[in-house]
Amino acid sequence: MAGSHSQILTPLLRKLESVIRLNEEERRAVLALPHVIRQVGPHEDVATVGERPAHCCLVLEGWAHRYGYTAAGDRQILSFYIAGDIPDLQHLYLPVMDHSLASLTACTLAFIPHEAMRALVVGRPGVMAALWRDTLVDASVYRERIMTLGRRQSLGRTAHLFCEMYMRQRAVGLADDLSCPLPPTQAELADAVGVTAVHFNRSLRALRAECRIVLQGGHLTIGDWPGLVAAAEFDPVYLHFNEDRHRADERASA
């Protein structure tokens, strides 16, 4: 019975409920998804370009990332994923991997068979909507990234990444007050914002001085949040957190 299931998949529930509210039956069904747990070390490929995954990969602990390489050997980190994220959810409907997915830190991953994910949404429009919205928000994050990488300077890109990773972790209970894990190395962060590690380091020094951020031992602390938001031109609307709840709250207070 679902009730006897452990709470291993709770991070997924937290993530889905950061964008949409589920009912009790839907929650139980999510927690009861069959899965295989795998521990992977840092920088292990989970799925690479051209593969046809048969499972969805749910991050339970640690950070994962999507990346690609140019012919000249330059890496672009496309996105970071944290506990509760299903980075390859789209491959439920797009059979062939078009990028590579790997752990960044050591990770605990849960692999959920595609068949079980498809069965989960049958007769559960709330869960269907939650998964839909999860992939749509992923696309929204990419639009914001195009904006950032195409038009913002290194300082703004770096500030933006820090704002986003703090907000995303806060939404699923992984951040403290203006402080959160940020395990990528400076070289990895540089490859995510698309500048050399040396230029990234310069931007980081500027942010340290201007916004009192401290990045140390894989942990980020933000001294001046409004300053960081201004440097990033950060507007969290593209993350679409809790919009249904806000609407409900507005109705309640009206």
Add this chain to the structure above:
Amino acid sequence: MARYFFEIENGGLHGDDTGAECRDLDEIRAIAVRTLTSIAAEEAVHHDRHRGAVTVRDAAGTSVLTVTLTLTTTLSNQDEA
């Protein structure tokens, strides 16, 4: 692979205590040039004259190479300026 340190001179001098792992001289030069041009692209747009330089040192502090960049804007019609 060895670690090299990239000092940026751009108005003031900014030392580098982090460094970057580089395979060979080609990679050192590529990082220095890309760093310098991308900083200039961001910081030079509002100035008629921009000069920047990157000096790369090995772990012992010995200079390996220096890349310099000067951008100069000259107004064509000086009377109107």
